Amino acid sequence: MRKQLLCLLALLCLGSTAPLFAQGRISGTVRDTAGKQSLENAVVALLHKKDSTLATFTRTDKRGAFQTAPLPPGKYVLLLSFPKFADLSDEVELGAGDKDLQQLALTPKSLLLNEVIVKANTAIRIKGDTTEFAADSFAVKEGATVEDLLKRLPGFSVNAKGEVTTQGKRVDKVLVDGEEFFGDDPTMATQNLSARIVDKVQIYDTKTEQQNLTSINSGNEGKTLNIKLKEDKKKGGFGKLAAGTDFTNFLEARALYNRFVGKKKVSVYGTRSNVNTGSLNWQDKQKLGMDNDTEYDEISGYYYSFGGDDGFSDWSLRGLPDSYTGGGLYSNKWNGDRQNLNASYRYNQLGVDNQSLKTEQNIPYRTSRLWDTRTTALSRQHAVNGKYEFKLDSLTTLTYKLAGTYKTSDQWTKTYSHFLSGISDTVNTADQERSNSSSRRQVDQTLVWKQLFQKKNRMLITTLRHGMTDDDQRGIVKTVQQFFPDNRPDSISILDQMRNTDGRSRTLGMKTT
Template structure:
């Protein structure tokens, strides 16, 4: 009995003692150096002793103090690092107190100890050096065979959306480099989607200088978020890459692969893809840089001077401009496409010579079967409906070559040569049955059977010479450029139009059988000069001059097709044929004064620019001149900008500018286009350049200790001589459009973003939103229509990465668009576009992995009874096989609910439209992937020590 009582009292005593030990505690301390001075802004991390997994992190404050609050009362490994000091590593044992004060923790300078001892420390998952964050890739586990994109999803402060776009510290990542070198131009996705995660040792995120500040040597305060991928040394020896082969139901298949070989001076990469699963080679956004549009970035396009004061030229895929734009790329929600692509990238980089090059070919054949509904609003609360069932078959093949050469001639002189070229071969067919209804009664019908082909060539070239004088800050730059675009297109247009209860329709409109051949060529010659003079250490004067000459020649020949005894004969249609020559001469001279000191950049400038538009057109090349166009336009373009680095990763920026955009060559051509006889367009040779006044400001903040990021901003634009398209709709519902100038339109809106960790390294929440309000003007049958659009959008994203066994990424976006019309208020409407998505990854025993993606789209417009809900789900399970862990077998089910449908709806100007396109639905795929280097090293358990 006494023994039982004694045992009971002992257990009770242990229980009381155990109950007094807290389960969660605060850990704090102070970082000092060898002279006992405090060390502000040092990086502090809590790691698990077993495998160095990151538990929490932060930075010391201005007094060198740090504190981790409400952490589990277990053993930890504490690591403190700072530039110029040896990392401090210390075991932290469980504490019997609520606050575990580690006291002063002393770091030793590298200069004293580096040659005396060998330090064995736990690998630091990340380090913070000013505005640069460096991640140790080995500290963030991803499934075998993962790409860099998968690895980035695990990094604190980095977000990847469903399209693969990257945000870091709340800002868009504009450029991804590999070992500091460009990879297929500056397109981030080509690196993140193709390079294996196992090849990367470090990821650095930092704010890079703009091209302008690199040329002038003056910090303009503008930053470009950049990410650098540092390769493991083992991957710089020999090549690496992988190949995937897949086959599935409904005769679906895919082949893709990549191969890379890098060293300290050279990079070589190959990527390829072939499929009939709607997986396009590269989309429009993916190609913004690689396709050659990087030639239009400041410094590359060689148009010196403050940005936005220069008029913007969009070199489109049409005949009117110099084009380096894509014609391919698949969309999984639009039609059925077969796609192929292949690309080569080669870089050579030394201290004085940098050469980057890439070649890319992509082709796509797409079949689109669609049904579209459109309601067009007229004056006096009238309207008519269009119902269109159509079939399109489009093919496009594109070759692109991009070259950039930079040579440091000596310490003061640099030469840069850039050349981007594109060749496109395309053909298409279009068949459509259209019904036009007024007051629910059939008014007319149109049957269209068109086909055509086009090939085009474009090249954009510039050379930049820059010289730095011995006087610090003084520099001079000179550039020259030549751009060219040539196109040859032909089309066969057949349409049969029936108009009921109408006797006023021209017979030429009722039955159209035409051949249309258009040849065009545009040449542009340009030059720029820039001189920078330092007035003092803080003030700089920048003077610039730009000039260009653009010459466009268009020959458009239209023939009528006559069929007799099953034979075709042709006759020229003079009223539709045109030969057109156009010249646009442009000159701009300006100066700006910049103040740059301690992060504050304030600049104000004024430019004078002059346009001379000259043109001559005739009915066809065999007749004499019929019309001449001659327009002069001059304007002053001011620019004021403020960029302020408030330190500690806080940035404030604001800008006011006036931009001027001349009309496109197509809009200037007095050519009638009746390829769709129900929508006939004609150019206007009397157009004036459009003037846009823009005001914007914003604020960004990122706290590297808490990984909380915040950004907010606002913009306001007004338009003078805005180019809009007047519409004249006759009693037969034939719409004729013509571009004209109008003043009074505007657009404005605020935006914000807020990201914060719910639990560091485990869960992150990001909230984003914007509002956009605009006023658009157009004339409908000579009556001015004001269309006001109010758009509200908010989105949120939750990233859960608790372990390498389970991850979840969820997102939701809500969009509301209110549209109001002045000429037909009864048709005012509200459109909802909502999207919900999620992705889950689970690791099961024996190396089996499971992935599922779910997307739920909601389209709603109560005014017209449109309510579409589309749930989409894909699932896959895969396993790494083989002793060398080099192969993967994966089974994937696409669109399990068989609900995939391409749906779009929009409201603009005087109409609302809805379109549904049949697209690739449920199918199953089995794939085999072979990794040339294997993936075993990626998944091995990390040691706690280097």
């Protein structure tokens, strides 16, 4: 009986390891049909025939030879690619054991007849560190977004937050035709663009401007996803509308619309609320590239802060707010991408009405104090930001940045206080009115001249910055105090005070590195 059990266990072990022993490798040699030479570093990719997913890929050695990793038996599509040569695509069936394809020939594109039109139907192409997917080779349902398409691509995963991961790294930047798409939020493109307008999807290592100039990588780069649109589909629009009300006292509404035609992009938005500040939430600000007014130029070493704090993000959750927000953004590139312009305008208005009652008791001394305060405040702000960049040639770039704000604030406060001794004996009363008005005008300008040289890692950067700030403040305080010794009116104290404060600031700086 024991021998029978041992035999059965041995058969089960052999059966479970059979697929491992059945795996085989595909090998071959890639040569040039014209020069009769071996092609070194040619890309060799194998796709599963049933769903076009990537099985494995490798490159040829100095002799033009290649050998794949072990693969299970099945039908595959072999793809060969080499610069300036026509791609080769062929079906390969792998049985149990290795398979040698012998010599595989690639033809230079220069030898192809002009009358012959070669249409590549390659689902995946690998060029250097860039992997390119032909969107039409991956079936998606009708109405699918780019995010749905990415879920079909081999090696890609998308979580519930819309974050994309590929080749073990997170995609930290998503571009459309090589440009940011309405800000730096990746989901703006992946969740709003239709999969049917996509021509190709490219994935490559994210590199900073400094790394592009020096060709030095840190090894910790993320991934950049570039979505290339079909030529006749490079236009469209999408938006967002949200509103809520009790049809009596409370209202909150938010509208956002984006439109793009080629490299021209326009966004407009507006909000209205008497529930909170009514400003765009941080997600929408990030989508529009408005979440951070501070910019760092890693080459010049400058931090640029434009416009300052708008003062509308927090109203201390005290009182009844009434707010409006509106604005727009525009960006465009022309002259062969040598010139580009980004401009934005933003208007904020926030009014707050607040009334509070406060009572304070001192039990040991049997005294109490009562305050009744009413406050009304209104703030308005206009903000303009712009950036113009002109590439004079491949080595010289001129950049101009402008930021301007104009803000006004008015606040009126009336407070009545009553000081009691014992149960009902009045000690003193006070009526006070405070009014404060202020305005600020601020302009920041920056001009950057960037000159690269033919010698690697050599550059000259000159930065000129000019700033101007004007502040005006006016405050008025009126107080009437009445005193009651022995619980009878005795004297009155009156304070009537006005204070004006003006401030002017001018800055000018230059830096050359």
